[in-house]
Amino acid sequence: MSIFISSTSLSLSPTKPPPISAVKASFPIMGFPPTTHLLAGALSLGLVLSPPxxxxxxxxxxxxxxxxxxxxxxxxxxxxSVKRDVVNxxxxxxxxxxxxxxxxxxxxxxxxxxxxxxxxxxxxxxxxxxxxxxxxxxxxxxxxxxxxxxxxxxxxxxxxxxxxxxxxxxxxxxxxxxxxxxxxxxxxxxxxxxxxxxxxxxxxxxxxxxxxxxxxxxxxRQLVARTPVFYRLEQVEGAATSVGYVRLKEFNALARKDIVTAIQRLQDMGASYLILDLRDNRGGLVQAGIEIAKLFMNQGETVIYTAGRETQYQNNIIADSEPLFTSPVIVLVNKNTASASEIVASALHDNCRAVLVGEKTFGKGLIQSVFELQDGSGVVVTIGKYITPNHLDINGNGIEPDFKKFPGWNEVAQRLTQCQKLQGG
CATH class of the missing domain: 2.30.42.10 (PDZ domain)
Known part of the structure; x- marks a missing residue:
């Protein structure tokens, strides 16, 4: 049996990403490279350790x-001259x-x-x-x-x-x-x-x-992780508005803090809209996903429901503060968008905060817990699952996007307005 206690080195260097126009131009065939690094400012989190x-x-x-x-x-x-106490x-x-x-x-x-x-x-x-x-x-x-x-x-x-x-x-x-x-x-x-x-x-x-x-x-002890956030500001062609692009690669311990930094910097630079790219993001820390979803939601709105055999796993998780970003959002998804990514995507979509663009998501929404056994080993048991605010069982179903191809911002605004009217907002 092997147990890996992970800790990875951190480094982040700026790279020049393609413009938003390139994203839009390639989107009809979903051809935007998922591994492209987008950055408008370095998130530097250095670590030097030298214990005695x-x-x-x-x-x-x-x-x-x-x-x-x-x-x-x-x-x-x-x-x-060695005398050793007996250890049972x-x-x-x-x-x-x-x-x-x-x-x-x-x-x-x-x-x-x-x-x-x-x-x-x-x-x-x-x-x-x-x-x-x-x-x-x-x-x-x-x-x-x-x-x-x-x-x-x-x-x-x-x-x-x-x-x-x-x-x-x-x-x-x-x-x-x-x-x-x-x-x-x-x-x-x-x-x-x-x-x-x-x-x-x-x-x-x-x-x-x-x-x-x-x-x-x-x-x-250190939690040393690479920042999963890359971002950039782009001007909309033929318009006076700017768009902030944020790519989130995974939900690790740095995800929420770094995405807050990215959004704040993009707002300071004049971003009127936001593109949140969750393509090929297979998840990570579920709690990080929940906290990131709350950044876009009004206080009291439902982020996700949990369902399980025991009452302790039957919860309604709600946003507990005012949103950090209130302007329209496009969330990019594909078949590899899974787990915590699906929680974020469905929370923003079902609460009329964002439209989803791309492909149907993976469909992974299980809650698992590790139980320690008496010999020191452990067993992982599925104890619950996640249900979207619109009461869709994520696991095995995935989430359908609103648009297959990249829409115009007027279409986004219209779709969100219709969503709010249907909900009585």
Whole structure:
């Protein structure tokens, strides 16, 4: 089992994007390159980490850290003057016990997105999605030790990540986290101990190689992500108005903050309308999508509904503040617009804040939760789904656009006015 605690380096350099006229000209065949980077100003979020690396001296042999040093020395044949406290081995859990616990969780919590009654015989496992995680940039894996148990090895490092800068090396064995001995624990358990709020410090003890030195390292947790936002201001040909173009590649931890910066700068530069490009955006952090949708909505309007077997998953999520941008919006979508992107697109569309242009979206609207099992592993269970403000089940259906081809701004204004009249606004 592998647990990856992600942390990537951040850099952003301006690139010259094509003009809006090029976007419009190519749109009838949906040919605008999805990977084009558009930027009207750099969003610079630099990170420099250089935590201290502290070597343990042999003089402090009464602490838990010293006990780990002693056990490491004993394992490598250095038994002179080494006295190690006895550590009870963790209670063994059989595979049958774990499977039984997993089935209990599924039977109690699983929501079949197709609407059919849940049947264990029809259950199929799907791939676990990737999630943003605040960590230190290491890949932990369980490997067998000489005593028939397991130990945790660092088999992957993010170059220039927090752990790498602190002195962690490829192949190091993780011995403890904040003084907690992790020998015999799973990678899932150890990663849970390592994770914490960004810019807080975690102490880890590692051993270099099989018989190398043991070091205590103070590592600052960081959520280091690339900005997913690219934007540009363009003049509308033959008109005095300007259009702001914003491309959002994914919903990571920086998405809301950076899109606020982009919109504010575009407004300062005179943008009267906005194009929000969500093509090929497969989602990410759902909460980031919800918060971004709120930036365009009036207080009290519904962003999304959630439906599930348990009442705690049956919610009406509403906007709780006034909108940041109130002018007409075009949202570009395609068949790869999914998950959090569909939440944003449907929220703006159903509340008459935007028109959708392009292709039918992917149709992914499930709510999943991770349940920890007694052996330290985990199981991901679908516990609910997302319903649009107009009561459309996103999952498996997708969202139809208003226009296949890029419309004129007069058509956009007319469509939004009609929408508001139908809703009594």
């Amino acid at each position: 690396c502290i070597s343990l001296e042999s003089s402090a042999m009464s602490s838990p850290a010293a006990q780990l040093v002693e056990s490491s020395a004993e394992a490598c044949g250095d038994k002179e 081995a963790p209670e063994l859990v059989s595979n049958d016990d774990v499977v039984e616990q997993a089935w209990e969780i599924v039977n109690e919590s699983f929501l079949d997105p197709s609407g059919n009654r849940w049947s264990p015989r029809s259950w199929l496992f799907s791939k676990m999605a990737r999630y943003d995680m605040t960590g230190i940039g290491i890949n932990l894996r369980e490997v067998p030790d000489d005593n028939g148990g397991v130990k945790l090895k660092v088999l992957g490092l993010i170059l220039d990540g927090p752990a790498h800068n602190a002195g962690v090396q490829q192949g190091d064995e993780l011995l403890s986290v904040n003084g907690v001995d992790v020998r015999g624990k799973s990678a899932f358990e150890a990663s849970s101990l390592i994770q914490g709020p960004s810019e807080t410090v975690v102490n880890i003890m590692v051993k270099h190689g099989n018989c190398g030195p043991v070091k205590s390292l103070e590592v600052e």
